Amino acid sequence: MLFIIRAIADGASCYSEMEKELQNINPSILSSRLKELQDFGFVEKKIVSESPVKIEYKLTKKWKSFSQQIENIVNWSVEWM
16 A cells, blocks of 8 residues: 555556556556545545546545654654664
8 A cells, every 4th residue: 555655645646647657556456455545534536527537646634644653653763773
């Protein structure tokens, strides 16, 4: 899942962009992982009304808050381990 989060953070907002970025990922795995990330509240799915309809994914405030905690743990471990 972190590969998907990294792809979104690096600017891949559409499913096809993520597939391209994550070259060998199985499409059904990508779909299920995106759904799980939405269920966790880490990724938001937005339907953009264009022609054709475009679906975008973005990281949520919840993910950003969680990632700051991970960064704190990493910094702590670098200092103390």
